[in-house]
Amino acid sequence: MTTTPQIAVTNAGDDVSRTTLLSIRNVAKRFGRNLVLRDISLEVKEGEFLTILGESGSGKTTLLRIIAGFETASAGEVWMGDARLDRQPPYRRRVNTVFQSYALFPHLTVEQNVAYGLRVAKRPEAEIAARVSEALKKVKMSAHAKSKPSKISGGQQQRIALARALVNRPQLLLLDEPLSALDANLRRQMQVELKSLQREVGISFIFVTHDQEEAMVMSDRIALLRSGELEQVATPREIYGHPATAYVAQFIGHTNLLKGEVRAGVVRCGPLMWTAALPDGAALFSLRPENIRLASEKTTAPDTVRVRGKVRQQAFHGATELIRVECGDGLVMVVRTPGSGGALDEVELEFSPADAVLVRESPERI
Amino acid sequence: MFSRAYKAAVTLPPLLWVTVFLLMPYLLMFCYSFWSVSASQAIVHSWNLDNYRQLLRVNIYWQTLLRSMWIAARVTTFSLLLGYPLAYFLSFYAGKKKDLLYQLVIIPLWVSYLVRAYAWKTILGSDGVLNTLLQYMHLTKHPLEFLLYSPFAVVLTLTHIYTPFAFLPIYAALEHIPRNLVEASHDLGATPGQTFWRVIFPLSIPGVVAGATFAFVLSLGDFLAPLLLGGPSGIMISNIVVSLFGAAYNWPLGAAISFCMLLLVVSLLVFSERLEKKWSFS
Numbered sequence: 001m002t003t004t005p006q007i008a009v010t011n012a013g014d015d016v017s018r019t020t021l022l023s024i025r026n027v028a029k030r031f032g033r034n035l036v037l038r039d040i041s042l043e044v045k046e047g048e049f050l051t052i053l054g055e056s057g058s059g060k061t062t063l064l065r066i067i068a069g070f071e072t073a074s075a076g077e078v079w080m081g082d083a084r085l086d087r088q089p090p091y092r093r094r095v096n097t098v099f100q101s102y103a104l105f106p107h108l109t110v111e112q113n114v115a116y117g118l119r120v121a122k123r124p125e126a127e128i129a130a131r132v133s134e135a136l137k138k139v140k141m142s143a144h145a146k147s148k149p150s151k152i153s154g155g156q157q158q159r160i161a162l163a164r165a166l167v168n169r170p171q172l173l174l175l176d177e178p179l180s181a182l183d184a185n186l187r188r189q190m191q192v193e194l195k196s197l198q199r200e201v202g203i204s205f206i207f208v209t210h211d212q213e214e215a216m217v218m219s220d221r222i223a224l225l226r227s228g229e230l231e232q233v234a235t236p237r238e239i240y241g242h243p244a245t246a247y248v249a250q251f252i253g254h255t256n257l258l259k260g261e262v263r264a265g266v267v268r269c270g271p272l273m274w275t276a277a278l279p280d281g282a283a284l285f286s287l288r289p290e291n292i293r294l295a296s297e298k299t300t301a302p303d304t305v306r307v308r309g310k311v312r313q314q315a316f317h318g319a320t321e322l323i324r325v326e327c328g329d330g331l332v333m334v335v336r337t338p339g340s341g342g343a344l345d346e347v348e349l350e351f352s353p354a355d356a357v358l359v360r361e362s363p364e365r366i
Numbered sequence: 367m368f369s370r371a372y373k374a375a376v377t378l379p380p381l382l383w384v385t386v387f388l389l390m391p392y393l394l395m396f397c398y399s400f401w402s403v404s405a406s407q408a409i410v411h412s413w414n415l416d417n418y419r420q421l422l423r424v425n426i427y428w429q430t431l432l433r434s435m436w437i438a439a440r441v442t443t444f445s446l447l448l449g450y451p452l453a454y455f456l457s458f459y460a461g462k463k464k465d466l467l468y469q470l471v472i473i474p475l476w477v478s479y480l481v482r483a484y485a486w487k488t489i490l491g492s493d494g495v496l497n498t499l500l501q502y503m504h505l506t507k508h509p510l511e512f513l514l515y516s517p518f519a520v521v522l523t524l525t526h527i528y529t530p531f532a533f534l535p536i537y538a539a540l541e542h543i544p545r546n547l548v549e550a551s552h553d554l555g556a557t558p559g560q561t562f563w564r565v566i567f568p569l570s571i572p573g574v575v576a577g578a579t580f581a582f583v584l585s586l587g588d589f590l591a592p593l594l595l596g597g598p599s600g601i602m603i604s605n606i607v608v609s610l611f612g613a614a615y616n617w618p619l620g621a622a623i624s625f626c627m628l629l630l631v632v633s634l635l636v637f638s639e640r641l642e643k644k645w646s647f648s
Binding site: 164 | 551554557569645
């Protein structure tokens with residue numbers, strides 16, 4: 001297996017040229033009196049790796065099940081190309097799913113599982129054999145063709161579930177938290193494999209997960225779902241660098257949320273103060289811990305905000321350290337530094353006002 | 367983990383029970399099957415195979431045994447044909463009414479067997495409910511005689527009585543099928559029909575085998591339904607055993623027949639257990 005560095009690769013500029021494959025229009029879903037999804041609109045482009053990210057109960061699996069056809073939307077439409085998808089039964093949709101628990105047929109061998117979709121489509125046996133063996137090769141499971149699913153490991157079952165879906169050459173592959181049952185190492189390995197497999201086959205993937213790190217590593221775009229509503233849809237870089245709301249900023253990575261007051265182009269936030277071209281009133285900013293530095297005498301850039309504080313907590317994370325600094329006026333800042341080299345007490349922090357990103361408040365939802 | 371005294375205290379009572387009330391009677395029965403009855407109606411404890419020879423020589427014995435198996439086979443078939451669709455509907459389509467319908471299937475089991483058998487007598491008799499209705503509607507001129515006191519009546523009654531026994535294991539097997547397998551099948555392009563034959567039915571086979579075994583074994587040994595509704599042509603092997611132990615006073619021959627049936631049932635159970643194991647994937 002090749003080891004690819006775990007960096008999200010954004011395909012800047014690509015998005016314009018790609019055509020839209022799936023279009024979700026104003027979809028809502030209620031279970032009894034419980035509104036699980038409200039007014040979701042989302043487009044998936046051809047060959048795109050889109051991740052639906054959200055906490056448990058955010059409605060992400062429900063949205064996936066609506067696309068697959070296991071649930072019907074209470075309102076709205078789902079289109080694939082110029083055909084209405086949500087009126088077709090699941091077995092007519094050119095969409096395949098990799099289930100969270102894999103859902104391999106226990107009475108069939110690995111090979112028969114992979115062949116299932118082609119068999120029910122009544123493809124000629126010779127073609128089935130060729131495509132199945134190709135698919136098994138692709139996921140490196142040829143050696144286990146005759147095994148029953150119960151005789152192979154979780155990671156291997158995962159690969160079979162993937163091969164069983166991909167062998168049908170769907171236009172769209174849905175993956176429902178497929179890696180959540182794997183241990184951390186295997187999981188990271190599968191993230192890279194899955195991403196390169198997606199590149200190779202060129203099929204659009206909709207990947208559902210609650211793991212923001214996984215979403216960052218794999219996706220072209222992330223759709224962040226919160227309590228049944230889309231909070232932000234953007235590339236991993238954009239969503240990390242420019243979170244739209246306080247919720248997004250906190251959910252993706254660590255952040256410092258600064259509640260400030262703008263007056264005449266000056267932002268005040270406890271002991272902090274900087275200028276910004278913003279209208280007067282309350283404002284909320286997200287400042288990533290890694291954008292705050294420990295100030296030293298030499299690095300006095302002209303346009304930086306500086307503040308002194310007492311170190312309350314210091315956590316060693318290997319490559320970096322997370323430091324909690326109390327800056328007075330109730331302001332606590334979390335700072336990520338490359339190794340500080342020892343215990344700290346009094347520090348001076350600095351950051352560039354450009355890194356303080358204005359975000360919307362995320363109101364409570366039921 | 368547990369002391370020896372504790373283990374002994376726990377295992378001894380059931381062991382004793384099985385020995386006294388199951389193994390010893392069977393052993394006794396086995397011994398009886400080699401003895402004979404003297405002219406003065408006394409049991410002679412001389413060991414021989416006469417009873418088994420008689421079983422093969424006298425047509426009525428093995429013919430009745432074969433006919434009993436044929437009746438049991440029909441009861442099994444009809445019980446499965448009724449029980450499977452019922453179980454399938456309940457498990458997959460009944461939704462919120464599932465529990466209620468399940469109770470409705472179970473409730474007849476609370477009613478005495480005799481009452482249910484007698485009920486069929488009043489339905490099928492010459493002036494029974496069915497014949498009266500048919501004549502009233504001018505569908506027949508005379509009461510249909512084949513309805514009661516016939517193998518038909520026995521098969522019908524036994525099917526009614528043993529369908530819940532076929533239903534229960536099938537229902538349990540269907541309930542154990544993970545629903546995401548059904549979704550996966552649809553997802554891979556299989557129509558509901560294809561999904562049934564390729565996924566649901568194969569995974570329910572252990573339940574079908576268990577249900578079939580229940581229906582077959584229970585109806586093979588039945589003697590009340592043929593006694594009440596069978597008439598001369600609907601007699602079953604257990605009726606012969608009953609009369610051999612009763613009026614005919616030939617316990618040794620009755621024991622020999624019983625032992626043959628026991629052998630048949632046990633080998634059937636072994637066979638069905640193998641079949642169930644072969645088709646279970648957990």
